[in-house]
Amino acid sequence: MIRTRTSAQFSAALLLSLGLTQAQKVETVTIGVAVAQTSNTALLGQEQVIGARFAEKFLNGRGGINGTPFKLAFQDTGGDEAGAINAFQNLITKDRVVGIVGPTLSQQAFASDPIAERAKVPVLGPSNTAKGIPQIGDFIARVSAPVAVVAPNAVRQALKLDPKIKEVAVLYAQNDAFSTSETGTFQQTVKDQGLTLSTVQRFQTTDTDFTTQVQAVLNAKVDLVIISGLAADGGNLVKQLRQLGYKGLIIGGNGLNTSNMFPVCQKLCDGVIIAQAYSPAQASAANQVFVKEYRAQYKKDPPQFAAQAYAGVQVMVEALKALDRKKKLNTYDLDDLRVALNKQILAGKYNTPLGTISFDKEGELIQKEFYVAQIKMRDAKNGSFVYLK
Amino acid sequence: MEFSQFVQNLLNGLAIGSVYAIFALGYTLVFSILGIINFAHGAVFTLGAYFTYTLVVGEFSNNGLLKGVALFPDGSPLSGNPLTFALATLLGAAGAGLIAVLIERLAFRPMRSRGADPLLALVSSLGVALVIVNLIQLLVGAEIYNFPSDAYGETPPALSFTLGGKIVIIRTVQVIIFAVSLVMLAVLGYVIGRTKIGKALRAVAENPTTASLLGISVDRFIVITFFLSGFVGGLAGTLVGTAFGVAGPYFGVTYGLKGLAVIVLGGLGSIPGAVLGGLVIGLAEAFVPAEYSAYKDAVAFALLFVILLVRPQGLLGRAAIQKV
Numbered sequence: 087m088i089r090t091r092t093s094a095q096f097s098a099a100l101l102l103s104l105g106l107t108q109a110q111k112v113e114t115v116t117i118g119v120a121v122a123q124t125s126n127t128a129l130l131g132q133e134q135v136i137g138a139r140f141a142e143k144f145l146n147g148r149g150g151i152n153g154t155p156f157k158l159a160f161q162d163t164g165g166d167e168a169g170a171i172n173a174f175q176n177l178i179t180k181d182r183v184v185g186i187v188g189p190t191l192s193q194q195a196f197a198s199d200p201i202a203e204r205a206k207v208p209v210l211g212p213s214n215t216a217k218g219i220p221q222i223g224d225f226i227a228r229v230s231a232p233v234a235v236v237a238p239n240a241v242r243q244a245l246k247l248d249p250k251i252k253e254v255a256v257l258y259a260q261n262d263a264f265s266t267s268e269t270g271t272f273q274q275t276v277k278d279q280g281l282t283l284s285t286v287q288r289f290q291t292t293d294t295d296f297t298t299q300v301q302a303v304l305n306a307k308v309d310l311v312i313i314s315g316l317a318a319d320g321g322n323l324v325k326q327l328r329q330l331g332y333k334g335l336i337i338g339g340n341g342l343n344t345s346n347m348f349p350v351c352q353k354l355c356d357g358v359i360i361a362q363a364y365s366p367a368q369a370s371a372a373n374q375v376f377v378k379e380y381r382a383q384y385k386k387d388p389p390q391f392a393a394q395a396y397a398g399v400q401v402m403v404e405a406l407k408a409l410d411r412k413k414k415l416n417t418y419d420l421d422d423l424r425v426a427l428n429k430q431i432l433a434g435k436y437n438t439p440l441g442t443i444s445f446d447k448e449g450e451l452i453q454k455e456f457y458v459a460q461i462k463m464r465d466a467k468n469g470s471f472v473y474l475k
Numbered sequence: 476m477e478f479s480q481f482v483q484n485l486l487n488g489l490a491i492g493s494v495y496a497i498f499a500l501g502y503t504l505v506f507s508i509l510g511i512i513n514f515a516h517g518a519v520f521t522l523g524a525y526f527t528y529t530l531v532v533g534e535f536s537n538n539g540l541l542k543g544v545a546l547f548p549d550g551s552p553l554s555g556n557p558l559t560f561a562l563a564t565l566l567g568a569a570g571a572g573l574i575a576v577l578i579e580r581l582a583f584r585p586m587r588s589r590g591a592d593p594l595l596a597l598v599s600s601l602g603v604a605l606v607i608v609n610l611i612q613l614l615v616g617a618e619i620y621n622f623p624s625d626a627y628g629e630t631p632p633a634l635s636f637t638l639g640g641k642i643v644i645i646r647t648v649q650v651i652i653f654a655v656s657l658v659m660l661a662v663l664g665y666v667i668g669r670t671k672i673g674k675a676l677r678a679v680a681e682n683p684t685t686a687s688l689l690g691i692s693v694d695r696f697i698v699i700t701f702f703l704s705g706f707v708g709g710l711a712g713t714l715v716g717t718a719f720g721v722a723g724p725y726f727g728v729t730y731g732l733k734g735l736a737v738i739v740l741g742g743l744g745s746i747p748g749a750v751l752g753g754l755v756i757g758l759a760e761a762f763v764p765a766e767y768s769a770y771k772d773a774v775a776f777a778l779l780f781v782i783l784l785v786r787p788q789g790l791l792g793r794a795a796i797q798k799v
Contacts, residue, residue, distance in 0.1 A: 128612060129619070136538075285766075302766070304644075317619065352624060
């Protein structure tokens with residue numbers, strides 16, 4: 087045994103010393119998932135882990151890749167760029183994945199996606215909504231709709247609910263790249279709709295006390311408040327706005343599109359309008375099966391971040407299935423399979439919980455349906471996003 | 476600035492400043508006895524809030540090793556009204572105090588017994604802080620946990636009036652925070668200034684060797700100091716959590732940094748200094764104009780910088796005497 091291992095190691099060393107790479111056939115198909123399981127971003131990343139694990143269990147239960155189960159390899163990116171780079175490197179070289187779903191944040195993607203691009207490993211961003219993500223390279227695509235497409239729907243919907251809206255306050259987390267990008271879209275939409283931008287207030291995602299901002303909003307006597315932030319700070323802001331007497335409509339951006347907000351603002355979340363790239367109410371069979379199974383397991387509706395991570399894994403699996411039908415996956419070398427998988431991902435059309443999706447040649451998501459929901463709280467803890475037509 | 480805004484800022488600043496003050500007292504107590512900064516104090520603050528949450532709710536969400544656990548399927552006996560919540564708060568703070576004692580045993584005492592440089596103890600406490608924060612995340616995930624609405628966070632505003640056409644509102648929870656902080660400061664002031672324990676603590680702080688020769692068990696009083704420090708830190712954590720929610724395992728990081736600013740501003744090791752420093756920083760933050768409020772942390776630290784340029788020993792600190 088020892089001799090066998092030694093000789094294998096010797097052969098590998100010899101190949102490496104000669105500058106040759108050992109071509110290896112793909113025995114087990116492993117898909118990498120690099121999301122934030124720790125750090126401040128973990129609130130989103132942990133939902134993505136649930137979505138990806140759910141996909142692994144559910145899709146393998148339905149036959150995996152044409153009868154062969156696939157495996158997910160998880161790497162924690164933490165909340166920073168260095169963590170994302172490290173996770174990508176580990177997945178590519180150590181776990182030898184065929185493709186990667188990740189990372190959680192757009193600013194992490196700008197740092198780590200070029201690593202995958204150089205290694206020719208396909209990447210599907212599950213929650214990277216900033217401008218310019220698919221343009222990082224040929225191997226980079228995303229299953230998360232860009233914020234500029236999603237956000238304006240919410241303002242239009244608020245105007246339908248209350249056509250008298252005139253004065254608007256916009257609040258955003260200035261230390262979060264996504265929120266600063268999203269608020270630009272919201273502010274432009276406010277102007278485009280002929281509304282008055284009465285006050286713009288900034289905060290930090292780490293803030294807990296929003297008394298100053300709320301006071302400014304109350305004194306501006308606005309009819310609509312638009313918040314771009316994340317679940318913790320955004321939820322707290324909603325709570326404090328209501329506690330201090332703001333009675334008008336509130337719109338939350340994509341960062342507030344998670345049931346993790348419910349325990350923060352509790353009953354005071356009621357009525358908040360959220361623009362969504364995903365809705366549990368989406369009627370497709372793919373989504374309804376996903377929602378039913380998810381509810382059975384977690385006793386709540388799947389949040390958008392879980393649905394997008396699920397969709398990321400599903401797209402990879404379906405592309406692998408399509409490839410396998412043409413040529414058995416275990417006959418591919420890993421490098422060839424990665425390149426073929428990237429081509430197949432971009433070529434396919436997928437019935438996911440997000441609806442039917444596909445990609446343009448750059449890897450930008452083509453998604454037909456977007457949603458606007460309003461939060462309805464049943465009690466202090468439980469609520470749901472009710473789809474507004 | 477309009478008068479209504481001035482009044483509002485003043486009241487907001489006093490409420491948050493009083494939390495900073497009692498939180499910073501924990502730092503000050505340890506510093507005055509051991510001459511070191513306990514960097515794990517921010518993590519103890521976080522733990523206090525989580526302990527109270529566990530006592531009044533005891534349900535953990537979808538992530539972490541405790542996911543799905545419900546300690547009280549029929550509802551916690553400590554939930555339901557403000558009085559039982561107050562009891563849970565004290566128990567939570569006591570739990571944080573016990574953790575602080577454990578930190579002393581694991582991170583500080585071994586260093587002290589070997590006569591290590593105080594800087595090493597500082598690094599070791601930083602390590603403990605990171606371990607605690609990550610442990611919380613491992614156990615209960617990164618979710619936000621909120622106290623039930625009967626824990627006086629959701630009560631109607633205590634005061635609401637109009638001044639010059641602008642609204643001034645004081646949340647009930649702000650009044651409670653201010654009142655609890657005042658009571659806590661008075662109790663601590665009494666314990667340290669008037670009781671035998673306080674005298675012994677001051678003796679240990681002044682000169683541990685002499686205190687030991689006088690029959691005072693230095694180790695015992697260090698343990699008491701850490702317990703008190705953890706208790707006030709944990710209490711501050713629950714107070715902030717009640718007002719704004721427990722925003723995940725990293726909840727105490729900002730408060731930890733701000734607490735440092737408070738004690739440096741007030742004067743290292745000075746208890747009245749910690750109170751004054753807390754109030755000054757709270758008020759400075761509250762008076763940052765609304766459109767720049769995202770920069771309020773920078774304003775607080777800039778104020779610290781300016782004051783230290785003028786008075787390096789802090790507002791109430793004593794200048795170091797150089798022996799020649």
